Amino acid sequence: MPQPESSFTRAAARCYVAQSALSHSIKNLETEIGVALFHRTSRRVELTPAGIAFLASARKSLRFAERAVTDAAEAEGNVRGRLSVGAIPTVTAVDVLSTLKVFRELHPDVSINFQISGSDEIESAIIRGDVDVGFLGLPENRSPRGVDSQLLSSDRLVAVVSNEHPLAKQGEIQLVDLAEETFADFPAGTPAREESDLAFATAGIYRHVAFESMAVNLSLDLVIHNLAITLLPALFVPDTLPLTSLPITDGPSRVEYLAWSNFSPSPAAKAFLELTNARQRETPSE
Known part of the structure; x- marks a missing residue:
């Protein structure tokens, strides 16, 4: 599993989106769930304790979502996924x-x-x-x-x-x-x-x-x-x-x-x- 980036700029490049769009999406997510996921400075970005906990569950959710697709394909006799x-x-x-x-x-x-x-x-x-x-x-x-x-x-x-x-x-x-x-x-x-x-x-x-x-x-x-x-x-x-x-x-x-x-x-x-x-x-x- 890829490790988190310590920079919004590098993370945006890895996700093929604009840095401003990524920052805005994360800010909206933090507002929605009511906790700060990142410590931000002018030089570095780090996960907060809440962010570390969120990341672990988010990765599980992504794996379950991917698994749902592969299980559906298997039901049709196809093997897909990773x-x-x-x-x-x-x-x-x-x-x-x-x-x-x-x-x-x-x-x-x-x-x-x-x-x-x-x-x-x-x-x-x-x-x-x-x-x-x-x-x-x-x-x-x-x-x-x-x-x-x-x-x-x-x-x-x-x-x-x-x-x-x-x-x-x-x-x-x-x-x-x-x-x-x-x-x-x-x-x-x-x-x-x-x-x-x-x-x-x-x-x-x-x-x-x-x-x-x-x-x-x-x-x-x-x-x-x-x-x-x-x-x-x-x-x-x-x-x-x-x-x-x-x-x-x-x-x-x-x-x-x-x-x-x-x-x-x-x-x-x-x-x-x-x-x-x-x-x-x-x-x-x-």
Whole structure:
């Protein structure tokens, strides 16, 4: 959901109306409801507490109005409206982009929004109603919270090292073999990082994470240049790069989930869930 602007001029431009017309409409609205929605200064505009409360309800009203249109279309056999999909950067259970391509071909009247984010952010966005369907990756001891979900797959993490790294010539390793290494990993506090931190903590091993990023390609570049090693799902590591994947006998696992709102998913969301499940079932035989 777009964030509020702090300027009537920018807000008017985003709404494709004149600034004076927008200001007049808001003033009329404030007069009608009897409260000030904005603090106004010569340099900045901010929501008042009443404005913050009004915004939350107004957004819900807009979603309900949009949903009424899509429900009516569904009754006639048409899927319309918007579909917002969130995914972690290391999905392996489903080819998300090709699924979105097929979905658009099947339902051209649906406007699609796609974002890459962490599992916590996607979960929260689904609960808020900003994301319809999410692909999550969670540690084995953590299930999705506040959303409906289904398990897609589980995958062990492997140590990814440069082909020039001394460990590259080894086969299977243990966490203790990585104790002196420098790591690239996801930001601290994210579920993607939690699974690795927990494994090392359980083993009583300290590890040094020098590079933190949600951008997996950056982590892989650091590994290729032998500046760090990283842990990633085994099925995600590309075999086209000068990298070596090492199985870890006592290493962590990652579980992927498909998640959606537990409060009446939209017709577009239901259609996407159905398509995703169908394509996942087809995968083994492709």
